[in-house]
Amino acid sequence: GCTFEETSDPAVPCEYSQAQYDDFQWEQRLPLPPLFPGSYLVVNASQHAPGQRAHVIFQSLSENDTHCVQFSYFLYSRDGHSPGTLGIYVRVNGGPLGSAVWNMTGSHGRQWHQAELAVSTFWPNEYQVLFEALISPDRRGYMGLDDILLLSYPCAKAPHFSRLGDVEVNAGQNASFQCMAAGRAAEAERFLLQRQSGALLPAAGVRHISHRRFMATFSLVAVSREDQDLYRCVSQAPRGAGVSNFAELIVKGELAVGLRGAGRAKVEWEWLLPGGGVSSMGRGPWTRRKG
The missing domain is CATH 2.60.120.200 (Jelly Rolls)
Structure with missing residues (x-):
């Protein structure tokens, strides 16, 4: 020290x-x-x-x-x-x-x-x-x-978070992180989800499981590939803070459509995968299929 x-x-x-x-x-x-x-x-x-x-x-x-x-x-x-x-x-x-x-x-x-x-x-x-x-x-x-x-022993003034797991959703769906912590909830005045880039999201709710265990839930609405990043849980109070590990929000493929050329019915499309990979692509008019 x-x-x-x-x-x-x-x-x-x-x-x-x-x-x-x-x-x-x-x-x-x-x-x-x-x-x-x-x-x-x-x-x-x-x-x-x-x-x-x-x-x-x-x-x-x-x-x-x-x-x-x-x-x-x-x-x-x-x-x-x-x-x-x-x-x-x-x-x-x-x-x-x-x-x-x-x-x-x-x-x-x-x-x-x-x-x-x-x-x-x-x-x-x-x-x-x-x-x-x-x-x-x-x-x-x-x-x-x-x-x-x-x-070499746990904090008395700040909650300890359990390991935070990765979250995987499809583009357009809601994503939820659940942050489990041990300690008195009164020790924390604010619960935040912190993006690695620095953005902060307040907790949607905090549920007491027992007198020394509680869970803070964070919701991200209609996520897109721009939301894919590392996130962690943070508790804040004057007497200290708790910080979890970083977990990844994985947003699976989303459809990207763009008009090319003058023809209105002609479109090029591709199905994007996490990491920028392409599953399939095509050219031509969109059609609606039954069944």
Whole structure:
């Protein structure tokens, strides 16, 4: 884990890097007023422009079971203005960053807060946790990170999702993802289906199976090949977030029709298969058959 202290346990290495594509860098702060004792990562919002971002990226992780990433943070300004937004992203197998799975904004007092991230991304897949500081228009105050730890036991503050399975439908049909989770549903205020590209879909409903198991259902209406992608379940609450594995929405063949030339009755058609393959094609007028 990462405690950012010079006396950190060498048996628990901390590997992180500052992104090179962002606008500025997080600073490692040694004990210094007016903030907190100890060493930690910090951003002084007054030193940067509104909308600027800084990313710190932690080492790739690959686990055989759902596990828990715990971290401490603060967002603080003397006059109560928001220094910005602290966001967390979970990138899988070096893929796109997508949308934040958790974020916090505002000023929350001169104190540390603890939150957890329950990640259900399983071996052989790898994932990276990325923390983002986004500067607010107020540009006042500080954002900080400390004690980022990989726990060997389940999160207490975030639900754990079961493995999410692929969904296969025909073009034009509705698709449904069912996200099963363990934990108290009250620990999550929002349930979202997150597309790998970043788009978010709210849950159509949440059903309690027992006092510690529940299922969130997500519906995609009349899907097309444009909807074929990877999707995952996300729960969000101030005390943490749960993130499932990515599952694939597979949309089977759809009919693509286009007029060619001047003849109205002459059409060329082809039956498209997943992956862009062609099952059959033809030329000529459409006819209606009985039986």
